[in-house]
Amino acid sequence: MNLEFSPEEIAFRDEVRTFIRDNYPKELMGLGNREDLTREQFLAWHKILGKKGWSAPAWPKKYGGTGWTSTQRYIWSEENARVDAMMPLPFGVSMVGPVIYTFGDEEQKARHLPGILAGDVWWAQGYSEPGAGSDLASLKTTAVRDGDHYILNGQKTWTTLAQHADWGFFLCRTDPSAKAQEGISFILVDMKTPGIEVRPIKLIDGTHEVNETWLTDVRVPVENLVGKENEGWTYAKFLLAHERSGIAGVARSKRGVERLRSIASQETMDGTPLIRTDEFARKISQLEIDLTALEFTELRTLASEAAGKGPGPESSILKIKGTEIQQRLTELTLEAVGNYGAPYARGMDNFGVNEVGVGPDYSNFSADNYFNMRKTSIYGGSNEIQRNIISKMILGL
Amino acid sequence: MDFNFTEEQTMIRDSLARLIKDQYDFDTRRKVVASKDGWRPEMWAQFAELGLLAAPFSEEDGGLGGGPIDAMVVMEEFGKGLVVEPFLQTVVIAGGFLKAGTDAQKQEHIAALVSGERVFAFAYAEPKGRYNLADLETTASKDGSGWKISGHKAVVIGAPWASHLIVTARTSGGRRDAKGVGVFIVPKDAKGVTTRDYPTVDGRRASEVYFDNVTVGADAVIGDPSDSLGLVENVTDQAIAALCAEACGAMKVANAQTVDYSKTRKQFGTPIGKFQVLQHRMADMFIEHEQSISMTYMATLKLDEDDVTRKKAASAAKVRIGQAGRFVGQQSIQIHGGMGMTDELAIGHYFKRLTMIDSEFGNVDHHLKRYTELSATDMAVAAE
Numbered sequence: 001m002n003l004e005f006s007p008e009e010i011a012f013r014d015e016v017r018t019f020i021r022d023n024y025p026k027e028l029m030g031l032g033n034r035e036d037l038t039r040e041q042f043l044a045w046h047k048i049l050g051k052k053g054w055s056a057p058a059w060p061k062k063y064g065g066t067g068w069t070s071t072q073r074y075i076w077s078e079e080n081a082r083v084d085a086m087m088p089l090p091f092g093v094s095m096v097g098p099v100i101y102t103f104g105d106e107e108q109k110a111r112h113l114p115g116i117l118a119g120d121v122w123w124a125q126g127y128s129e130p131g132a133g134s135d136l137a138s139l140k141t142t143a144v145r146d147g148d149h150y151i152l153n154g155q156k157t158w159t160t161l162a163q164h165a166d167w168g169f170f171l172c173r174t175d176p177s178a179k180a181q182e183g184i185s186f187i188l189v190d191m192k193t194p195g196i197e198v199r200p201i202k203l204i205d206g207t208h209e210v211n212e213t214w215l216t217d218v219r220v221p222v223e224n225l226v227g228k229e230n231e232g233w234t235y236a237k238f239l240l241a242h243e244r245s246g247i248a249g250v251a252r253s254k255r256g257v258e259r260l261r262s263i264a265s266q267e268t269m270d271g272t273p274l275i276r277t278d279e280f281a282r283k284i285s286q287l288e289i290d291l292t293a294l295e296f297t298e299l300r301t302l303a304s305e306a307a308g309k310g311p312g313p314e315s316s317i318l319k320i321k322g323t324e325i326q327q328r329l330t331e332l333t334l335e336a337v338g339n340y341g342a343p344y345a346r347g348m349d350n351f352g353v354n355e356v357g358v359g360p361d362y363s364n365f366s367a368d369n370y371f372n373m374r375k376t377s378i379y380g381g382s383n384e385i386q387r388n389i390i391s392k393m394i395l396g397l
Numbered sequence: 398m399d400f401n402f403t404e405e406q407t408m409i410r411d412s413l414a415r416l417i418k419d420q421y422d423f424d425t426r427r428k429v430v431a432s433k434d435g436w437r438p439e440m441w442a443q444f445a446e447l448g449l450l451a452a453p454f455s456e457e458d459g460g461l462g463g464g465p466i467d468a469m470v471v472m473e474e475f476g477k478g479l480v481v482e483p484f485l486q487t488v489v490i491a492g493g494f495l496k497a498g499t500d501a502q503k504q505e506h507i508a509a510l511v512s513g514e515r516v517f518a519f520a521y522a523e524p525k526g527r528y529n530l531a532d533l534e535t536t537a538s539k540d541g542s543g544w545k546i547s548g549h550k551a552v553v554i555g556a557p558w559a560s561h562l563i564v565t566a567r568t569s570g571g572r573r574d575a576k577g578v579g580v581f582i583v584p585k586d587a588k589g590v591t592t593r594d595y596p597t598v599d600g601r602r603a604s605e606v607y608f609d610n611v612t613v614g615a616d617a618v619i620g621d622p623s624d625s626l627g628l629v630e631n632v633t634d635q636a637i638a639a640l641c642a643e644a645c646g647a648m649k650v651a652n653a654q655t656v657d658y659s660k661t662r663k664q665f666g667t668p669i670g671k672f673q674v675l676q677h678r679m680a681d682m683f684i685e686h687e688q689s690i691s692m693t694y695m696a697t698l699k700l701d702e703d704d705v706t707r708k709k710a711a712s713a714a715k716v717r718i719g720q721a722g723r724f725v726g727q728q729s730i731q732i733h734g735g736m737g738m739t740d741e742l743a744i745g746h747y748f749k750r751l752t753m754i755d756s757e758f759g760n761v762d763h764h765l766k767r768y769t770e771l772s773a774t775d776m777a778v779a780a781e
Binding site for chain 2: 001002003004005009070071074261265275276278281282284285286288289290292293294295296297299300303314317320321384386387388390391394395396397
């Protein structure tokens with residue numbers, strides 16, 4: 001056991017640091033964690049990484065992964081977080097990609113994996129429905145076989161950034177008579193197919209990050225079925241486990257703590273920097289200590305994955321703790337900026353934006369970020385569902 | 398970066414686990430803890446025979462060439478078995494000091510320690526010093542070529558079993574000054590040493606130790622007698638890492654026993670483990686334990702880094718594990734219901750040990766404060 005980087009790992013760190021410094025788009029600097037960017041902004045870094053062959057470090061090498069060790073992957077996320085880089089969106093690289101290369105047929109792999117790697121194709125996730133949230137298996141969207149097509153009907157919701165999407169992966173009920181989990185299939189859908197309507201949902205932070213997706217008699221070729229009909233639940237769970245393992249966000253949260261320290265050094269209370277007051281300083285310490293615990297838990301998980309075990313139910317720990325910390329970080333940041341949490345930087349339609357100039361720059365979006373991050377303990381299987389997973393899969397309760 | 402154990406470490410774990418399973422079951426422990434001596438010297442001899450006492454020492458010092466990871470492995474198993482014998486005090490703490498000692502001191506003590514014949518206790522705390530390692534009223538004054546020690550040391554764990562004491566004492570300066578702290582090895586049978594021995598709530602034995610003009614030679618001093626606070630902090634951080642490992646072992650068993658109990662105990666016609674409110678509680682207990690393991694690895698692996706990094710790592714681990722131990726301990730009792738309150742079940746004894754671990758070498762508040770102060774130092778250095 002040791003924490004040292006080998007000379008090769010140090011060389012690797014220098015290589016990626018240089019690459020990021022020389023290639024990260026200058027116009028994206030400082031936009032790292034925003035939801036309201038253009039499609040081009042979202043994809044710019046992904047496309048550069050795609051050309052370099054670095055867009056999907058966790059994939060097996062034969063499908064276009066990097067073949068990096070867990071330590072290299074750790075270094076990679078640390079180095080990206082140093083510049084607060086916009087990482088590739090999860091829907092292609094972390095979600096549908098692994099499902100396709102694990103359960104898809106050769107044609108599907110050849111057709112879809114290159115676009116995911118290159119950042120050319122944007123994917124949307126059609127999982128949740130108005131009546132199927134935590135109880136995902138109660139979903140009602142149907143796919144009925146009609147010759148060599150499925151006809152899809154139903155409504156999906158919380159479809160993140162579907163306004164930009166080229167393709168979507170949808171969970172649909174193909175056997176209405178089967179028990180909840182057993183009649184579901186995993187189907188890939190071209191979002192330009194007639195009958196798909198994407199309607200925006202405005203969130204409490206003012207962003208248009210998610211959508212309702214309505215499906216009316218959408219004809220999808222049967223070759224877009226992944227794996228076997230009625231076995232989609234297995235693939236859906238596999239996808240969620242993969243999603244969870246990247247969800248801890250340790251490197252980004254470390255940057256967030258640095259930023260919080262800097263804000264708390266500039267804000268004062270009775271003439272004393274906030275960071276010199278016992279109350280606030282200890283809140284930051286506790287946050288940083290909990291983040292250290294998460295970091296080493298993730299390192300242990302990565303190490304055991306490298307030893308050949310896929311992401312298991314332990315990744316639920318990363319999801320729960322990672323999101324709690326992301327939330328606490330935005331909560332403390334809002335607390336730190338005091339009165340200047342109030343100006344609505346994004347503004348309202350009739351008033352224009354306040355983005356520049358009302359409070360200190362660091363106060364912009366602090367409340368919006370706090371509001372937005374409440375989503376993290378709800379999405380990807382709510383943190384309560386994660387506890388169900390731990391109690392069933394690990395504790396055997 | 399590597400999180401694997403060596404073959405030797407795995408062997409230590411396996412053979413120790415077997416020994417504890419065969420000879421340290423809960424009923425046996427209960428009898429031993431209640432006996433006149435409160436420990437089993439013959440068990441200690443078996444630990445020596447297994448090589449546990451030699452494991453963390455370098456080969457040139459007469460050990461097996463391991464280090465803090467080996468101590469971590471041993472302490473975790475001790476935690477699982479609620480083992481009371483003083484490995485922490487003798488091997489981790491006295492061993493830690495001896496590594497900083499002279500060749501003569503190593504020669505004098507390490508072989509005897511490793512063979513199991515010499516047992517140590519760490520007399521550092523004082524009635525009014527709380528967790529401040531420099532807050533010393535015990536004094537050591539020059540006496541010819543040697544030293545004369547006077548004072549009262551509080552709650553010296555394992556002192557009734559010890560042949561030797563490691564004693565911190567003020568050699569100069571004011572009561573809480575960083576300068577002027579010395580470390581001494583004192584045979585417990587030295588003239589002027591008296592003790593009041595007693596059992597502790599978690600099944601160990603301890604003493605109040607009184608030094609009345611106890612004279613020791615110059616060879617009793619470890620390190621610089623006028624400036625050894627750094628050494629004391631270093632060894633204490635090693636002890637904290639080892640203690641965290643013990644807590645991990647205790648949490649593991651407490652969680653396992655609680656989950657098992659919830660599967661068999663029925664109320665309202667169903668095992669209580671079927672109730673979601675308890676499932677989520679136990680999921681949280683599992684998470685607390687996993688995070689404690691992570692923090693124990695972290696603190697142990699950072700023991701050799703620079704002072705600030707090492708201290709922050711030890712304090713961070715102690716904070717997290719103090720909190721985790723409290724949660725796991727309290728909830729174990731809660732889920733066991735009335736049975737958890739009985740002395741008969743082991744679970745209460747795990748709870749008691751976890752409770753005491755929090756206050757050993759500084760509780761959550763102490764280490765959160767220490768971590769915060771060190772972060773401020775860190776930032777000041779970074780700003781320069």
